[in-house]
Amino acid sequence: EADIYQTPRYLVIGTGKKITLECSQTMGHDKMYWYQQDPGMELHLIHYSYGVNSTEKGDLSSESTVSRIRTEHFPLTLESARPSHTSQYLCASRKDRGDTEAFFGQGTRLTVV
Amino acid sequence: GESVGLHLPTLSVQEGDNSIINCAYSNSASDYFIWYKQESGKGPQFIIDIRSNMDKRQGQRVTVLLNKTVKHLSLQIAATQPGDSAVYFCAELNNAGGTSYGKLTFGQGTILTVHP
Numbered sequence: 001e002a003d004i005y006q007t008p009r010y011l012v013i014g015t016g017k018k019i020t021l022e023c024s025q026t027m028g029h030d031k032m033y034w035y036q037q038d039p040g041m042e043l044h045l046i047h048y049s050y051g052v053n054s055t056e057k058g059d060l061s062s063e064s065t066v067s068r069i070r071t072e073h074f075p076l077t078l079e080s081a082r083p084s085h086t087s088q089y090l091c092a093s094r095k096d097r098g099d100t101e102a103f104f105g106q107g108t109r110l111t112v113v
Numbered sequence: 114g115e116s117v118g119l120h121l122p123t124l125s126v127q128e129g130d131n132s133i134i135n136c137a138y139s140n141s142a143s144d145y146f147i148w149y150k151q152e153s154g155k156g157p158q159f160i161i162d163i164r165s166n167m168d169k170r171q172g173q174r175v176t177v178l179l180n181k182t183v184k185h186l187s188l189q190i191a192a193t194q195p196g197d198s199a200v201y202f203c204a205e206l207n208n209a210g211g212t213s214y215g216k217l218t219f220g221q222g223t224i225l226t227v228h229p
Contacts, residue, residue, distance in 0.1 A: 016203060031215050040121060043157070043219040050215035058216060090156050094217065097208055100145045102217060104156025 005025050006011040006091050006105035013081055013112055021076045021108045023091030032074040033102065036060060036087050043090065049074060081112045121200060123224040125142045128156075132190040134223045136203030139184070142213075143205035146179055148188045151200045151222070160188070160201075 004025040045058030049068040092102040149157035176189040202222040207213040
């Protein structure tokens with residue numbers, strides 16, 4: 001069982017609200033990732049980090065931002081939620097350079113009304 | 114909300130058959146190619162990887178083949194079981210450095226359904 005946790009599991013929020021999706025891992029992994037996935041669809045990389053104070057944008061344009069102040073914590077923030085942000089957000093972590101196995105959290109299902 | 118991307122292709126097999134799942138990748142500079150399995154309501158789970166300088170790797174009941182000439186990756190599952198029913202994604206990892214160092218991207222998945 002992977003030690004990576006996402007909160008909340010489900011979130012329904014009104015348009016225009018600011019939200020932060022939390023992701024924490026206790027495995028000491030350097031690499032962390034955020035993906036967006038709709039049901040029955042592909043996984044799209046929106047942000048990643050290869051260590052503390054490093055963050056990069058992924059391939060999918062996103063209005064979200066991330067931070068990596070501590071190794072174990074990689075929160076994702078939406079400054080102003082819109083219905084188009086409705087989706088599932090998956091966080092993952094990976095140990096280091098030679099380790100290809102990423103461990104995923106249970107996901108946060110976000111609905112913006 | 115607005116759906117992002119494409120709907121996934123499907124593959125249906127009978128229990129005991131061998132399954133072959135295919136993937137076309139885009140980045141020739143990727144160092145590793147990886148297969149993940151995603152069951153309903155869960156995050157993807159690692160199955161097997163292959164380094165870019167290899168063309169075949171075998172695991173327990175699974176084999177991954179890499180054809181760099183045509184940028185093609187396949188996953189073969191021997192004696193497929195109902196528990197193998199899931200969505201299978203290929204992924205690419207850049208471990209070499211540069212601007213995309215550490216980047217892990219997923220390709221199009223395939224929905225595998227195994228009938229008893």
